[in-house]
Amino acid sequence: xxxxxxxxxxxxxDPYVGVMKGVIYKINPNVKIVDITHGVSKFNVREAAFILxxxxxxxxxxxxxxxxxxxxxxxxxxxxxxxxxxxxxxxPDNGVLISAAEENGIQAVYFINTENYKEISYTFHGRDxxxxxxxxxxxxxxxxxxxxPTEKYLPAPYSRPSIVEKGTISGEIIYIDGxxxxxxxxxxxxxxxxxxxxxxLLEVTIRGRRPMKLRLHKAYGETPPGSLLLLINxxxxxxxxxxxxxxxxxxxxxxxxxxxxxxVI
Amino acid sequence: xxxxxxxxxxxxxDPYVGVMKGVIYKINPNVKIVDITHGVSKFNVREAAFILxxxxxxxxxxxxxxxxxxxxxxxxxxxxxxxxxxxxxxxPDNGVLISAAEENGIQAVYFINTENYKEISYTFHGRDxxxxxxxxxxxxxxxxxxxxPTEKYLPAPYSRPSIVEKGTISGEIIYIDGxxxxxxxxxxxxxxxxxxxxxxLLEVTIRGRRPMKLRLHKAYGETPPGSLLLLINxxxxxxxxxxxxxxxxxxxxxxxxxxxxxxVI
Amino acid sequence: xxxxxxxxxxxxxDPYVGVMKGVIYKINPNVKIVDITHGVSKFNVREAAFILxxxxxxxxxxxxxxxxxxxxxxxxxxxxxxxxxxxxxxxPDNGVLISAAEENGIQAVYFINTENYKEISYTFHGRDxxxxxxxxxxxxxxxxxxxxPTEKYLPAPYSRPSIVEKGTISGEIIYIDGxxxxxxxxxxxxxxxxxxxxxxLLEVTIRGRRPMKLRLHKAYGETPPGSLLLLINxxxxxxxxxxxxxxxxxxxxxxxxxxxxxxVI
Numbered sequence: 001x002x003x004x005x006x007x008x009x010x011x012x013x014d015p016y017v018g019v020m021k022g023v024i025y026k027i028n029p030n031v032k033i034v035d036i037t038h039g040v041s042k043f044n045v046r047e048a049a050f051i052l053x054x055x056x057x058x059x060x061x062x063x064x065x066x067x068x069x070x071x072x073x074x075x076x077x078x079x080x081x082x083x084x085x086x087x088x089x090x091x092p093d094n095g096v097l098i099s100a101a102e103e104n105g106i107q108a109v110y111f112i113n114t115e116n117y118k119e120i121s122y123t124f125h126g127r128d129x130x131x132x133x134x135x136x137x138x139x140x141x142x143x144x145x146x147x148x149p150t151e152k153y154l155p156a157p158y159s160r161p162s163i164v165e166k167g168t169i170s171g172e173i174i175y176i177d178g179x180x181x182x183x184x185x186x187x188x189x190x191x192x193x194x195x196x197x198x199x200x201l202l203e204v205t206i207r208g209r210r211p212m213k214l215r216l217h218k219a220y221g222e223t224p225p226g227s228l229l230l231l232i233n234x235x236x237x238x239x240x241x242x243x244x245x246x247x248x249x250x251x252x253x254x255x256x257x258x259x260x261x262x263x264v265i
Numbered sequence: 266x267x268x269x270x271x272x273x274x275x276x277x278x279d280p281y282v283g284v285m286k287g288v289i290y291k292i293n294p295n296v297k298i299v300d301i302t303h304g305v306s307k308f309n310v311r312e313a314a315f316i317l318x319x320x321x322x323x324x325x326x327x328x329x330x331x332x333x334x335x336x337x338x339x340x341x342x343x344x345x346x347x348x349x350x351x352x353x354x355x356x357p358d359n360g361v362l363i364s365a366a367e368e369n370g371i372q373a374v375y376f377i378n379t380e381n382y383k384e385i386s387y388t389f390h391g392r393d394x395x396x397x398x399x400x401x402x403x404x405x406x407x408x409x410x411x412x413x414p415t416e417k418y419l420p421a422p423y424s425r426p427s428i429v430e431k432g433t434i435s436g437e438i439i440y441i442d443g444x445x446x447x448x449x450x451x452x453x454x455x456x457x458x459x460x461x462x463x464x465x466l467l468e469v470t471i472r473g474r475r476p477m478k479l480r481l482h483k484a485y486g487e488t489p490p491g492s493l494l495l496l497i498n499x500x501x502x503x504x505x506x507x508x509x510x511x512x513x514x515x516x517x518x519x520x521x522x523x524x525x526x527x528x529v530i
Numbered sequence: 531x532x533x534x535x536x537x538x539x540x541x542x543x544d545p546y547v548g549v550m551k552g553v554i555y556k557i558n559p560n561v562k563i564v565d566i567t568h569g570v571s572k573f574n575v576r577e578a579a580f581i582l583x584x585x586x587x588x589x590x591x592x593x594x595x596x597x598x599x600x601x602x603x604x605x606x607x608x609x610x611x612x613x614x615x616x617x618x619x620x621x622p623d624n625g626v627l628i629s630a631a632e633e634n635g636i637q638a639v640y641f642i643n644t645e646n647y648k649e650i651s652y653t654f655h656g657r658d659x660x661x662x663x664x665x666x667x668x669x670x671x672x673x674x675x676x677x678x679p680t681e682k683y684l685p686a687p688y689s690r691p692s693i694v695e696k697g698t699i700s701g702e703i704i705y706i707d708g709x710x711x712x713x714x715x716x717x718x719x720x721x722x723x724x725x726x727x728x729x730x731l732l733e734v735t736i737r738g739r740r741p742m743k744l745r746l747h748k749a750y751g752e753t754p755p756g757s758l759l760l761l762i763n764x765x766x767x768x769x770x771x772x773x774x775x776x777x778x779x780x781x782x783x784x785x786x787x788x789x790x791x792x793x794v795i
Contacts, residue, residue: 074484219604278569339749
């Protein structure tokens with residue numbers, strides 16, 4: 001039974017996610033639907049791209065990943081199907097799918113052709129375009145029958161970290177999770193390349209505030225409750241955390257703030 | 266595999282929804298359960314009725330829709346099974362099922378007979394009455410074996426818009442979604458009948474405040490970010506929205522407030 | 531098709547729950563996954579233990595219950611598989627599984643052996659240890675192949691009520707649900723043993739505040755909207771509620787506060 005995942009900024013208060021599932025099951029009752037999350041910050045394409053790039057690979061090959069974070073709904077922006085080495089990705093052409101798809105290896109990209117779809121609203125393409133497209137793919141209909149090949153899709157909404165000088169990395173807080181962990185866009189390999197190791201003391205500066213000295217730990221529990229620490233998290237990115245506490249609240253940091261990390265000699 | 270949908274005001278913090286699913290799977294392991302939403306405002310029967318009437322039709326024929334928004338739980342209020350043209354509806358007899366059921370075409374209504382049910386609590390009929398009833402229906406047991414036919418059920422908790430004079434419609438904010446969109450109880454056909462068209466400028470007055478002039482657009486993205494606009498939304502109702510913003514916060518409007526809409530000549 | 535339930539403090543904002551489901555389906559596509567809740571207060575092992583003990587029994591025999599409320603993740607704490615009379619329980623060795631497992635009848639306990647697992651992170655054993663362990667169990671792999679038998683697991687994080695004197699029970703607010711109901715750790719049988727009956731007037735004292743006189747009712751609807759009352763709730767525990775209102779907000783009570791209940795003669 002194929003799997004369709006859903007990743008949106010719809011939240012769970014409204015019936016929008018439930019209705020998308022109804023639409024999918026009406027077309028293909030023999031599919032499993034899994035929610036990745038519907039808690040993406042409203043209209044935040046970059047955050048959704050980051051979460052998708054983290055999550056997609058944990059699902060079985062053949063999974064169809066649907067993302068609806070879509071500030072341009074109802075305008076001229078197109079819808080995409082991307083076929084990668086192991087997965088399908090379906091969503092708006094605003095870059096949200098591209099980080100994940102490029103990592104997995106893009107084989108073909110299609111603009112969704114909605115000519116044969118029922119009446120399409122101007123405000124809810126999750127229901128009227130992306131859910132049915134995913135359902136048709138799950139029935140085995142090839143993407144070439146659902147769209148037209150293209151190479152003119154929008155790029156990933158990247159925010160890349162940079163090496164300011166040897167041992168100093170500049171990045172940003174790309175995501176704050178429900179525990180208040182401050183997830184940076186700095187991947188672990190960039191850390192290791194700067195010859196930073198577990199146990200090292202780092203100077204961390206958030207957006208021109210007073211620098212903090214924090215140690216790079218392996219696990220939350222290596223420090224006393226309430227302590228701030230650095231971790232390589234389960235996204236395999238550098239993260240500022242507070243053991244048994246909420247780092248975002250403690251530091252009053254918001255998504256998107258710039259961060260610099262420097263090894264203390 | 267039959268589908269059972271759940272629509273409640275339980276929220277997702279508590280184990281109540283999970284427990285209802287356990288009860289259903291214990292009776293029928295071969296069923297799909299889909300959450301429409303559990304985010305209905307607590308005890309708000311009208312809101313739940315509105316959401317059900319919007320959502321039910323997107324599910325495959327044969328779907329069993331269970332609604333538990335039930336301020337009268339444990340009192341003498343009865344439980345209902347409604348058989349309509351394409352669906353079953355299960356829930357308390359407080360009107361919450363009626364708008365949807367009438368729209369689909371009521372064929373028969375039954376008061377649930379709980380004589381043969383296990384011990385029934387006074388506080389959680391979602392678990393003790395409605396979940397098992399839906400599970401039995403999904404096994405193919407006819408509703409006539411689960412209840413007694415009746416015509417004495419409570420009516421829909423309707424709030425209908427009215428035409429004040431030609432071109433002036435009076436209604437209310439029936440629902441505020443997670444994006445802060447203000448959904449009115451004014452359906453699009455009432456708009457078109459007043460000869461209002463896309464692009465028209467309308468005078469919108471909320472509960473005696475200063476009137477606003479807003480244009481009826483097709484899509485959020487037709488206006489600059491932060492602009493207020495009118496839309497026919499995916500519920501096919503008139504809605505006040507803010508592109509890339511939150512109209513409810515901006516206007517400080519609450520559910521239930523009265524609204525008047527008038528075409529500006 | 532076997533059922534795996536998930537009970538965590540992850541919330542639903544983040545992709546963590548979705549990723550755990552991906553991991554499970556990758557190992558066993560033929561399983562049903564049910565969320566009990568992901569809304570446990572962060573790091574609150576006692577609350578999770580209470581919710582599990584309430585919820586587990588509503589699921590079909592053979593269900594595999596996974597709990598991840600795990601402040602010690604990445605430290606030396608072990609992972610457990612518990613085989614009981616009717617269920618499996620999987621989670622960290624911090625007592626969270628024990629109340630439920632003991633109630634159902636423990637047959638064997640195993641420390642999970644992760645030698646053959648892929649790289650395990652220091653921060654997300656829900657994904658790297660507990661999800662795969664549950665998935666292997668759901669394939670019929672016996673727990674003796676997934677772990678080593680032990681009797682040295684941590685006890686339940688119990689908080690037991692006590693009888694201060696005949697007719698006076700001392701306990702605590704163990705859980706506050708989404709309706710603001712104040713659930714105590716006082717089970718109904720302790721109430722009945724003190725010869726308290728429905729309709730009785732009780733003196734309720736929360737943490738040394740002014741005592742309140744409240745009546746023990748069967749159903750919320752037996753009192754006027756906005757009234758405080760006592761109930762035996764669907765957990766089969768004593769609860770302070772407000773009909774159509776939120777008792778926690780009205781009384782400004784927090785989880786963990788002590789409570790004394792005394793029959794008024």
